[in-house]
Amino acid sequence: MGVSLLMGYAGQVSLGQAAFYAIGAYAAGLLAVHGAPPVLGLLLAPVVAAVAAVLLGAPLLRLRGHHLAFATLAVQLILLSVLASADWAGGAIGLQGIPRLVGDDLGYAYAAIVVLTLAVLVSRNVIASRPGRALRAAATSEIAAAASGVPVGRHRLAVFALSAAMAGLAGGVYAFYLGYLSPGSFPVLLSIEFVVMAVVGGLGTVAGPVVGAGVIIVLVQLLNTLGTQPGMPGYAPSVLSYAVYAIVLITCVLYLPRGLVPALRRLRIPSRAG
Template identity: 85%
Template sequence: MNRWTIGAVAAVTLALPPLLPERHLATFVLLLLAATVTVGVSLLMGYAGQVSLGQASFYAIGAYAAALPAVHGVPTLLGLALAPVAAAVAAVLLGAPLLRLRGHHLAFATLAVQLILLSLLAQADWAGGAIGLQGVPRLTIVGVELRDVGYAYTAWLVLAAALLIARNVVDSRPGRALRAAATSETAAAASGVAVGRHRLAVFTLSAAMAGLAGGVYAFYLGYLSPGSFPVLLSIEFVVMAVVGGLGTIAGPVVGATVIVLLVQLLNTLGTLPGMPDYAPSVLSYAVYAVLLIVCVLYLPRGLAPALRLRRTADPNA
């Protein structure tokens, strides 16, 4: 994207929150948070060449790390600051052994981590157990308690920070080292790249992004439970990254927008009179399956690169 396009998108998205009704504003906030997590997934998969099916684990860790202290009287802003730190620490502890795995072995291992985490949260009374953690206070910044529009702008700032960090990482020397390692680990190591250290760093960074988004999510909803972070959510983040375009900065935003809006539309259709109770979930699964198939067959690089190539090919577009 050029500067004019980025400026136009920023201006439109900043003007939207006060104009949206409450139902659509909630979708807007959740879209921004999903895009933030997807930025980390895109970094991990598109630049480091590692597949994670457990990104919702770090989303959950950030959410609980922010909410639990706040429930016990700790200032909410401090709780929010703890969210990315807790997720990053968990990523370092888990990534050190897990990143020795490759390909589908790593994907299954991260999936197992999420299943274990959900089981532990469901059994932990201090985290609310299966019933969930209730009474999470509203996020308060400089004495002002945020309302829905305030959360929209907070989520916007979180996404903007994630995109800026991702762009700086990609354009840096470590970013070039990551791309080299994703292309050929052996050649990168022979060139002096510390492959393991760089992969752990990007794994930790992607977890911190998910954790920060999870912290905002906790204060926005005011309630957390293990059911808020299903395995399908991790798969959803991967689908967003693939559909938008792995290895691109704009791809996570494009992918999250397409997936969230389509799922929202299909959920609305699934709840129409005469539709069975299972219609919304079935339609959601269908969206993921169809979009993945279409992207693999016709848009293997994702929507963002395809749109950029079209603009290049057609100057009048």
């Protein structure tokens, strides 16, 4: 949802969303390990991620296009290097002993639904607000928006922080679900996965990231199952996982450039007219 806001409405390309996912996860995990209530860690995870986004976004958002994409990717690579060498974060071994937020997996499913609902409601309200309209105007033409009095830089920094906060909140849920964090839990491929989910579902829509995430997760699970069948080589699951992102993204760009949700909406409109 954060990627859709950032790329679909603000027109900014980010390949480092998993960095803020990791920041939120480690913030929640470290607080809990040092005695803070898990609920407090979960509440502070998006705050820490948003603050980090403001500090990083102030210089980074001066960049545009692929320059910004590579800069955000570099942020994630630097973060992974820092976490791997930092003793306070568990180093390469990882952060262990994170307490559980709820008792069972079903409880975590409900927690994930609550977090998703919150993200959807926030996104809808932001999009419908005056700053949301200003973001769409800036994504269409930054010069025209600035000439109309829109503080483009301030709005883009705000949506960058909001996108990071959503990732941080999801990272907090992940930390308490897994109970263990390591730098290997947040590879670069994860950031690419977030982008593919948003693009496949439909950038600039509220329902698109939800649909895209469901489609990608199901496809990856099916391919992992296929890759672990008898007779398949040991590297088959990882190769198929990489392949699905490339194939799905190319197919979507060629045949569904706006994503699944806008395409489904276009199919419904003629049928209603008929």
